[in-house]
Structure formats: structure tokens, C-alpha cells
Amino acid sequence: MDGPASSLKLIVKFYDDTKSLKVNKEAAAILINGDVSPSKKKLLDHIYGLFELSEIKEPQQLLNIHPLTSKYVFVSLGANFLKNNIWEEWSKKSSRAMRYIFLLESFDSKEVASLINNLEPLAVLGPNSTVQELNEILNMSRESARDSVKSRETLEKVKQQNRQLEILNQNLEALVRDRTRDIEVSKNQIELKVKKVRQLVSFVKSLSTVRKIEDLLTIIRNEIKKAYGKGEAFLACDTGEYGPWILHFQRGETATVQTKNRWNTGVKLRINDRKDQQYLANTFSRPFGRVVAFPLQSKATDSRDVVLFVEHQLSLEQVDAFIDYMGERLQSLSLALDRSLLEVDLKRASFLWESTFDSIDDPIAIYNKDHELIRSNKAFSEIIETVQKDKSFSSELIDTCIEKRVSVSRSFRAEQRFFDAHCDPILFHDDDRASSVVVHFVDVTNYKNLQSTMIQNEKMSAVGHLAGNIAHELNNPLTGIRSLCQVLIAEHSRREQVVNDLKEVEKAASRSQKIINNLLSFSQSATGSELKRVDLNQLLQMTLPLLKSVTSEHRRHFKFHEKEVLVKVEPHLTQQVIFNLINNACQAMGQEPGDLEVKICVQDNFAKFSVRDSGPGVSEELGSGIFEPFVTTKSKVGGTGLGLSMSQRVIRSMGGEIGFDSKLGKGACFWFQLPLDGETQ
């Protein structure tokens, strides 16, 4: 093939081919420079057959070839090609993307070597290279191209995957960040919640220790202060028995206020209700801020109405949070409240029981089966010593009661008081022994006293009756004795000795009769006699003449009351008493002139009559025994011992009392007093 002409032909062919889009043949470039040997021509023909070649004339043009338009560049070089320096220049500039296949005439080792080093061509074929070798090279290059494409593709894929991974990574990171953020937020929220729950728990814990209702309020108040700094708490309670009351804080301490009016009731929460504000302002006599009312449900009794009022200074937005805050606490509050109110009730009930128990006048004691005192009331403390000293008490009474499980009674005496001790067993289920006993000491002192008084009265009555009978029985023979003595005295008047003796006998008989007469009047005193309204002054006046002889010797001082002293009495018998007392006084003073003072006065609502003498007095030991019948200090003078006894009976039967004050050697004052009747002042 000729140079330029054939090259031209090829170029045209190339352009034609590319126009007609012949796909089968790949595009390549060829530069033929220098000689072409016959073997080389074979190769060239083969190449022309394989590729759509574009011919290049000058080596400089090699620089313009774009790898996309020519995959391969065949460079056929004659024997003297290396004399051209352009190859060096070109080798420095050329792109490695193109595949150069050199077709050389000879392998001049030095120049070839430097060319290969600089360019790194795909292949260098010599004069003896066959078409087969070329095909092998082309196939290898194609394969490697394919491989490189593949690897590039793979690389691309990898790069793409990498990019995707990166994106994924980024997404994941973003996700993680978000999640972390979420977790952070949740953590914060949880921490907050935990904090709130901790607060609530400590609140409930402190409530659990509350026993008194005052402590409850203190805790509520502290809780509110902790959370909100300001705010006053009021616990309004209506427990029914004692009326409505409000517990509040005053100068650092809890105080209760009893109120007349009830607050507004209702089960619903009330926020800033005017009426509540008004109510509290009225109750505490001071202006009140806004008030939130929390009704606290008390499960104990439905009739209980408890409301917690909180005076606050919160804005409307804060109020909601506050209500939530309190809302969490309301249930525990209600529970604690129930407990405290129960406590209050218990205390009150216990107090009531104790007061009731102690208010019982009769001593009551409860013993367990070991004879230990479990409980007793106040009245029992007065006799406890006597009870403890009495050894037989526990054995006789308590033991029997416990063993036999029946009520046992016995009498018991403590100093001046008489009791009937009733021991009743306390039985639970069907125990064989009583677990404890209640001993009730019934005070029968009055009864016993009354009994003995009645017996005494009966005796006295009987004695009186007897006395009456005996008196009459004795009167007859005594009359006889006296009368006979008198007759004998008259008949034997000249026999002095006999007459004297007879006179003694008569005196004795006479004295006997006097005793009997006194006995008679004693037995007849005051029963069924008529009571009349008389002036005591007058009565004394009437009696004095009868005492003229007895009183004449002594210095007499009579003090009448300036006004009328009206009493309801049996006049005769009263006179007898007056007579008796004055007579006794005079007889006590004996022969020696003494001082006699008779006085009538009014004391409280009683008329008092007194006789004072300056005689030897009466020993205190005699005491009230002096009023016993047949007790007399006048045996020598002829006292019968019945005068005072009779006087006591008479006075007592008229509702009065008789008595005396005296000390040995200092005279005596005998007195009686009678209830006033009517308008005496």
C-alpha cells in the first residue's frame, strides 16, 4: 500500500463507515511510518480487516487522537523511526488509556526498550510476529479491557455501594442521634417523674406516721410550702358531735376554731370560689385571698364532712399545676385523715369512757385471773389500801369467782364505809375459767347506818313501849309501897326510929316512881302529837317560871331573838326539852352560883336555842354518848339518865338536831336547832 493515497482512501472509508454506523468493527487509528515488510503487510491486512481504521500521517497527529474514537493505535514503524525525536516528546504526552500496538521491523533493543518504558504499549510486534500472535494480543487486550471495564464497573458499583453505605450510615447516624436525643429527653422526663414520685413517696411516708390531726395539717402545710413557697392551709371538719371546727395555724402552732356556720359542702373541687373566700373571711375576721377547696372523702362515716381550704396567691396558669400537685396527694391525705379522725374519736371515746367510769361513785375494780389489778376507777383508789391489806379478799372472792365462773358477793368494810362487794366473772367463749372479774363495791354505808338507826329506833320504840308497860306495872306496887309507908308513918308517929326508917323507904319508892314517870314520858314522846307553829321566844318565856327555883341562885342572862322565831313543833314536848336543858345546866353548876346564859338566835335557816353554864363541863370522850338513854352524871342528885335521850328524840322527830360543846373544867353549852317555819328572818 502506498502512503498518502491509501491513507486517504482509508480515512474516507472510515468516515463512510462511521456514517453508516457499522457497529461490528471497532474504531482504531493507524500510523504507518517507514517501510512495511511483507510479513508486516500480512499483519496490516489483518488489522484492516478487523478494524475501522483512521489513518494518521504525521506523528504529531497522534496527540489529537481521542481514546473514544480509537481504542487501539497501531503504529507501524520502519527501520529508522527512532531517529525522529518526536517520539520522545510524544511519549511523554500520550495518554495511557489508549492502547498502542507497535509494529516494528526490528527490535533494536536500546530504542525499543526506551520506547516501551516510556509508553508502556500494549504490544510490540516484530517482523516475525504472526497474525495469530496479534489476535492473541488483541484478545488479551480485549479481555483485559473487558476486565478493566468490569473492574471499573465493579469499582463503580463498589463506589456506588460505598456511597449508598455512606448515605445509609449517615441516615443511621441521624437515626441514632435522633434516638439518642429521644432517649435523652425520655431520660430527663423519667428523671423528672422519678423526682416527682420521690416527693410523693416521702409525702406519703410522712403521712403514715401521723397520728394526730394537728400533725396532718402541719405536713400538708409544709408540703405546700415546699412546692409553692406561699399558701395557708385550713382543715375544716364537721364530726357531728361537737359541731363544725376549723384547724389552722396561728403563730406557728395549730389551733382550733369552733364555728357556728357550716362551710359550703359538696364533693367537687372548688377553685377560687367567692363563697369560700367570704366564709373564711367571716370566720377569721380578716380579709382572705383566693381559696381552693379540696373536699376530702372520709370513708369512715359518710356523715363526716372534711374540706381542705388553701389560701393561695397563684395565677390562673399556676393554679392548674397546683391542683394536679395536690390531686396526687389527696388520696393519701384522705387515708391519713381517716386515721387521725379515728384517733380523735378513739381519744374522745376513751376519755368519755374513763370519765364515765370515774364518775361512778361506787368503787369498781377489774382483776385478771392472776389477781392482778387491770383497771379501776377513781372511787376505788380511796379503798385500795384496805383492799390490798385484806388477804382473804382475793382468795375468797376472786378465786371462787374465777374457778366457779359465778357471781360471788361478800361484805367489805373500809374504815367508816361499808360495802357489799359483788364479784362477777367475765367469760369468753366456753373457757373453763373466767379470764377476769369485775368487782363492784356497792356502798351500803348509808343503808347500814339507816338499818342500825331503824333497829335502834325499833329498839327504842320497843323499849318505849316496854317502858310504858313496865311503868304501869311498877306504878301499882310502888303506889302501894308509898301509901303503906305513909300510913305506917301516921300510925307509929311516936316511934322515931321506925318513922325515920319508913321515911327512907318512902323516899326510895318516890324516887322509883319519878324514874318510872320519866320513862313513861320518854315512851310517849312525839309520836302522833300535833305540831303547831309557835314562836320559840314565847315558848322559852312560858317555860322560865317553872325553872324559877332552879335558876334563882345563878346569874342569869337571857338573850331572846329580836324578831319572832317561828318553828313548827309540839309545844309541850319542846317545853320539856327547854326545861331539861336549863335544869341540867343549873344542876351541873350545883350549889355554887354560876353563870347561866340562855340564847335564842337564827343561823342560816335554823332557829338555834342554847344554854351555857359555868359548871364542870363534860368530857369530850363522852361525846354523843351523852344522849344515850340511862347515861347520867347526876346519879347523886337523882338524875334518871333519860332527859337528854328523850330530848334528842323529840328534837330529831321535829326535824332538828341537838348537841353540845364542852371541855372539862370549862363549862358546857347545850344547844338544839330547829328548821324555821315560814317568814322568820
Added chain:
Amino acid sequence: MKILVIDDEELVRKSLARACRARGFQVLEASGGAEGQELWENESPDLVFLDVLMPDLNGPKVIENLQGKITSKIVLMSAYTGGYDLNKAKSLGADLFIPKPFENIFEIVQVAEALVVGK
């Protein structure tokens, strides 16, 4: 003057009788209501001392039994002061009531005598 003394108490009867005899009167004695009533009926004394309480027949009973048959002065005596006084005695038919004990027996005789004499 004839006097009858009816009293179950011996000493009273004796001393009353002797006090009356000392005054020179005739005295008859009876120790019981029945005996007294018989003597009274038979002897018709001027004055009768009559005790109230006697074991067999009491004084008032005797008077009752002799209702209408007696013209004597009757002096009723008794230690039992309870239901008896002058009025009661009179209503029973007696002329005088003397409570026992006697302070002075001779005074009693005098009073009785005056009763009869003053007839």
C-alpha cells in the same frame, strides 16, 4: 261511913283501908272485880274506891254490871293515864278520877270524904 276498896294491888288496898280506918270509917276490901261487885251489891257502901285494871273484871265493867243498883260515890283509880281522865271517868259513871301514884294517901282520903259529905 262505909267504904269499899276494890283493887288487886294488896299494898294499895291495905294502905287505903288503914288510912280510912284511921279516920274512923268502916272499910270493906275486895281484891278483884267479881268479889268487889258482890260486896258492893250486898253491902251498899257510901263510897267505893275502884281500880280500873284488874285481872278478872275491870272497874268499868263492874260499874256497868251494877247499873241502876248503886247509889255509892265512885272514885276511879288508875296508873294507866292513857285513855282515862275525869271526863272519861264521869262518862263511865264515876264521880272522881285519881291517877296513880298517889303523892299522899291521906289527901286522897280527904278528897273522897269531901265527896261523900258534900253530897
